[in-house]
Amino acid sequence: MSGKSTIYAFLGVGLLTTLLFVVMPVIFSISLSFYRMESFVGVPEWVGLQNYVSVLSDFEFWRALASGTIYAVLSIVLQLVLGIGLALILNQSFVGRGLVRGVSILPYLLPTVIVVLTFKWMVDGSVGIITELLDSFGLPDVRWFETPSAAMMSNVLVSVWMWTPFVTTCFLAGLQTVPDSLYEAARVDGTNAWQRFIHVTLPMLKPILTVVILLRGIWMFNKFDVIWLMTKGGPLGSTENLAVMSYRRAFAQFDVGGGAAVATLSFLILSFAIFLYFRAFPLETD
Amino acid sequence: MAEIELRSVVKKYGALTVVHDFNLKIEDGEFVVFLGPSGCGKSTTLRMIAGLEDISGGTVRIGNRDVTHLEPKDRNIAMVFQNYALYPHKTIYENMAFGLRLAKLPKQEIEKRVAEAAKMLDLQELLGRKPKQLSGGQMQRVALGRALVRNPDVFLLDEPLSNLDAKLRVRMREEIAALHQRIGTSMIYVTHDQVEAMTMADRIVIMKGGVVQQVGAPLRVYDKPANVFVASFIGSPEMNLFEGRVGGSDAVVQEMRIPLGRNPRLTDGVEITVGFRPEHVQVGEGDLKFTVNLVEQLGVQTLCSGTCNGLFMRIMIERRDDLKKGDVLSFAIPEGKLHLFDKSTGSRIDQADK
Ligand SMILES: Nc1ncnc2c1ncn2[C@@H]1O[C@H](COP(=O)(O)OP(=O)(O)OP(=O)(O)O)[C@@H](O)[C@H]1O
Numbered sequence: 144m145s146g147k148s149t150i151y152a153f154l155g156v157g158l159l160t161t162l163l164f165v166v167m168p169v170i171f172s173i174s175l176s177f178y179r180m181e182s183f184v185g186v187p188e189w190v191g192l193q194n195y196v197s198v199l200s201d202f203e204f205w206r207a208l209a210s211g212t213i214y215a216v217l218s219i220v221l222q223l224v225l226g227i228g229l230a231l232i233l234n235q236s237f238v239g240r241g242l243v244r245g246v247s248i249l250p251y252l253l254p255t256v257i258v259v260l261t262f263k264w265m266v267d268g269s270v271g272i273i274t275e276l277l278d279s280f281g282l283p284d285v286r287w288f289e290t291p292s293a294a295m296m297s298n299v300l301v302s303v304w305m306w307t308p309f310v311t312t313c314f315l316a317g318l319q320t321v322p323d324s325l326y327e328a329a330r331v332d333g334t335n336a337w338q339r340f341i342h343v344t345l346p347m348l349k350p351i352l353t354v355v356i357l358l359r360g361i362w363m364f365n366k367f368d369v370i371w372l373m374t375k376g377g378p379l380g381s382t383e384n385l386a387v388m389s390y391r392r393a394f395a396q397f398d399v400g401g402g403a404a405v406a407t408l409s410f411l412i413l414s415f416a417i418f419l420y421f422r423a424f425p426l427e428t429d
Numbered sequence: 430m431a432e433i434e435l436r437s438v439v440k441k442y443g444a445l446t447v448v449h450d451f452n453l454k455i456e457d458g459e460f461v462v463f464l465g466p467s468g469c470g471k472s473t474t475l476r477m478i479a480g481l482e483d484i485s486g487g488t489v490r491i492g493n494r495d496v497t498h499l500e501p502k503d504r505n506i507a508m509v510f511q512n513y514a515l516y517p518h519k520t521i522y523e524n525m526a527f528g529l530r531l532a533k534l535p536k537q538e539i540e541k542r543v544a545e546a547a548k549m550l551d552l553q554e555l556l557g558r559k560p561k562q563l564s565g566g567q568m569q570r571v572a573l574g575r576a577l578v579r580n581p582d583v584f585l586l587d588e589p590l591s592n593l594d595a596k597l598r599v600r601m602r603e604e605i606a607a608l609h610q611r612i613g614t615s616m617i618y619v620t621h622d623q624v625e626a627m628t629m630a631d632r633i634v635i636m637k638g639g640v641v642q643q644v645g646a647p648l649r650v651y652d653k654p655a656n657v658f659v660a661s662f663i664g665s666p667e668m669n670l671f672e673g674r675v676g677g678s679d680a681v682v683q684e685m686r687i688p689l690g691r692n693p694r695l696t697d698g699v700e701i702t703v704g705f706r707p708e709h710v711q712v713g714e715g716d717l718k719f720t721v722n723l724v725e726q727l728g729v730q731t732l733c734s735g736t737c738n739g740l741f742m743r744i745m746i747e748r749r750d751d752l753k754k755g756d757v758l759s760f761a762i763p764e765g766k767l768h769l770f771d772k773s774t775g776s777r778i779d780q781a782d783k
């Protein structure tokens with residue numbers, strides 16, 4: 144095979160898989176949103192924009208949008224702050240650094256189910272270690288899943304626990320590409336550690352940060368598994384985001400068209416947000 | 430402006446000592462070059478003066494202040510790095526102004542200083558650009574400018590030209606020398622390029638394995654190297670060096686006998702290292718016979734490598750177009766151009782005509 148046909152062959156495989164597993168389902172799901180369909184076996188009936196009208200006039204949609212956004216923003220901000228802080232610490236030289244670096248990535252490697260179950264055990268009312276700890280300090284019990292704000296906090300907490308290592312890893316990799324001489328020049332210029340972080344570290348890692356925020360943003364906005372496993376969107380739908388809502392409508396309420404409309408709207412909103420993000424932080428540096 | 434003094438400065442990494450008992454006094458306005466092979470501790474010493482490296486022993490004074498334990502910013506030094514170390518996301522203007530801003534200088538003063546430095550280094554057109562949009566030579570001038578605006582007591586430069594191509598290096602060398610003459614601030618300049626050292630320095634500090642070998646003016650070091658290491662390190666092409674012994678009024682190296690001339694009477698049989706520079710031989714006189722093996726034309730001069738009594742050596746003579754492999758030249762080494770060293774210690778045996 145000549146070089147050119149090799150390239151086409153590889154491109155072809157890539158394009159085909161994308162077509163099959165990404166483009167087709169998206170088109171399928173978008174087209175579903177224009178039909179009434181009570182199950183996947185019945186004959187769909189064309190209803191035009193009616194699913195959208197019904198979804199957009201449903202207060203649950205706006206609640207899910209708000210709650211999903213709050214969840215995404217809170218957990219991203221915390222992941223970033225903790226992740227960067229941890230990366231800065233792990234970038235110092237100390238005894239056992241390699242081991243600590245290895246252990247710190249662990250939560251990211253665990254399946255979501257395990258992390259969620261572990262969390263639930265830890266806060267279990269009778270045997271949970273966190274419950275006992277709170278007890279021993281004489282602090283009142285936290286009802287982790289019972290009020291809307293506590294449930295939201297629990298979801299954020301577990302997400303931060305799981306995905307901070309991702310931010311740490313990306314940032315740590317970036318830190319190692321910053322030349323020492325820049326920090327030294329900054330020391331000669333008279334900066335303190337905080338000023339060096341602001342004037343050297345952050346700008347040098349801006350490209351990485353831009354991508355990390357983008358990726359985390361997409362993932363957290365579309366997050367399904369954590370919320371479903373933790374709270375199923377409850378109590379009373381207060382922690383439900385668009386992904387969970389779409390699933391609930393399609394598979395629990397047998398309104399496949401409505402679920403597809405929610406998914407499509409979610410996709411459009413996210414695309415618009417990403418568009419704004421790229422306008423504000425263009426990827427190319429300088 | 431200030432004198433700089435290093436007293437018994439030592440640097441250790443754990444059990445490893447990389448700079449041993451470093452003593453040096455640098456006069457106000459002097460241009461001192463630290464010269465030595467890779468890994469000899471030049472950068473480490475410079476960085477100890479800068480405050481970027483902890484000092485394991487001894488003291489560093491700048492002016493009348495003991496700065497041994499001060500932060501770099503409190504030492505009133507400026508440093509130029511090998512890879513320039515410009516802030517990539519800041520403009521050239523901001524790169525130069527940054528330190529002054531941190532020092533909370535008034536805005537007009539900052540503008541004035543940056544403008545002056547930019548003028549001196551011909552950077553006016555570039556002030557609005559980012560470092561990425563500059564050539565290597567321009568970046569190096571910005572790095573110098575950033576140092577200049579600080580009005581430091583001393584400039585510390587760590588191999589500032591080694592990332593530039595040969596031609597640009599010569600030009601920047603001249604620019605730095607001119608800058609030094611103009612502002613008259615002390616400079617300490619690290620390099621492993623002996624040509625840079627010879628051309629720029631008021632005094633050269635030659636180091637090896639963390640130990641100072643010799644401190645002196647370039648020509649002094651060239652004329653009277655303190656030991657075999659300095660002799661071979663300074664000068665290009667390298668000095669011819671042979672191990673032998675004193676035999677009567679000659680230095681005897683295997684079959685070759687080099688007359689010692691007016692050199693001090695040395696005891697017969699004393700083991701010595703004897704050396705002479707390729708450019709110092711006089712061809713057409715004397716009894717030594719040089720057999721040409723390889724001829725290199727340098728333009729004004731011709732460099733030949735070959736043998737004398739089977740010993741490999743180089744000689745450099747005025748341009749000769751007719752030489753070829755196998756030719757035999759008679760040569761002599763003039764009075765005072767022969768260097769003698771103690772074979773066991775390597776130190777120079779001082780000559781009578783000192
Ligand atoms: N952090 C460190 N730990 C241990 N040894 C070090 C450390 N930094 C430098 N050294 C050693 O100290 C010695 C001197 O290093 P230095 O950088 O001063 O050399 P140099 O003369 O500047 O060489 P070059 O011309 O290659 O820059 C070297 O042998 C080096 O291996």
Ligand SMILES: [Mg+2]
Nearest residue numbers: 471472473587
């Ligand atoms: Mg060095």
